[in-house]
Amino acid sequence: MSPLLQTIIITVVVLLVLMTIAANLIWVERRMLALWQDRLGPNRVGPLGLVQVVADMVKIFFKEDWIPKFADRPVFFIAPTIVIITVLMSFAVIPFAPGISVVNLNVGLLFFLAMSSLGVYSVVLGGWSSNNKYSLLGSLRAAAQMISYEVFMGLSLMGVVILAGSFNLNDIVEAQGRITWFFIPQILGFFVFFLAGIAETHRLPFDLPEAESELISGFHSEYSGMKFGMFFVGEYLGITLISSMIVTLFFGGWLGPSFLPPVVWFLLKMAVFILIFVLLRAALPRPRYDQLMSYGWKFLLPLSLLNLVVTGLVVLLLK
Amino acid sequence: MLLSNLRTIWLTFLHLFRKAVTIEYPEEKEKLPARWRGRIVLTRDPDGQERCVACYLCAVACPVDCISLQATQDETGRRYPEFFRINFSRCIFCGFCEEACPTYAIQLTPEYEMSEYVRQNMVYEKEHLLINGPGKYHDYNFYRVSGLAIGGKAKGEAMNEDPPVDLRSLLP
Ligand code: SF4
């Protein structure tokens, strides 16, 4: 099989699997949230309500796709696509199993960080082009939140890079096979990255850009139909992305006892983190905006710097 | 703060093993209390005759004016409604009509499945409202308590009522 063909096949399969996962997360989230709130959740459509996703999709495709007269049309159109594109691009560098990744970039980690920063544009442009004060407030919040959490998201990962000695995600996973899974030496880094990941995907409890109780729906107030759906799929893809990054960087990626194939290990670990995302949503209230910011800058940033310095020191001393 | 957050998360997680409170409606139904204010019925007295005396009190008490009726009498002087109409698309099930009614004729029952596709069908006429029983008050019979003479019951034959006194017999 020629390498080109192989890449194309992997790309298509990864795309399909991701889209399926993201779509089914709608069901997973509604169902798990319900269980955690002593309810049942959607269980009518198909066995266990699994076909609910199809029903939701059909519904959202047939909804009126309304564009406000006062909106900035081209930008309004582009905004929802950006989030999906950037998140999907980030998946390109993730190694799902030995040899199964779309590209094997030697700066894979930086590529991921760059792409997730670009994702901010989606929210900012979406809020700006809606020409609505609530959307604008939401997108301003999103910009501030995502840019500040971006800072120590990157910093928290540098400990991993020091330990693995590489920006290449494949090498990082293999290094975890040699040393240990990095969440043990990098527990602080993991903690910071996880919080920053929640803030990046603006999920609850850090969903201030779309805080329903204050900003209607924040940056996507004016969106309807499938454009709104794209923001949503983007959000679920984001959860999947952050979960797979956590798995790759801190929990040994595809590594695991050999009675299951590596891909299955990867997906299992990813599923656990996706469920944790949902659990956080079920459990925690949203902080105030200034709390979010001061928490980020005054607590997480020093923590990630400390982590970086200590890791560097230890690695140097052990050399 | 971190610890309390973690505790919250853990407690929420434990809810996974609780039984859901959901009642899966069309298959399971909640048992409603007997005094639930649902679908309105018109009852009959223990003799099997309409209790309603068409006094209009329920229509007056109704805050949304959804009861309309027309009084009439039979040849013995017994009053009854010629038509009795409740518009359930307006009724708010407040129960004021039941409280206003002097004869226990109009009663609210714990039935609530009254949805319709056509709004017109929400208007219930007397034949839809009238039931073949006394409802919540089994023994009450207005005409047997009141002193009014109607067919089958002359003056003085009601409960706790003495036969009428012949005034002339009191003359000295
Ligand atoms: S329940 Fe209330 S609203 Fe309904 S008919 Fe009786 S008085 Fe009117």
Ligand code: SF4
């Ligand atoms: S239902 Fe009761 S209150 Fe209404 S008209 Fe008949 S007797 Fe009077």
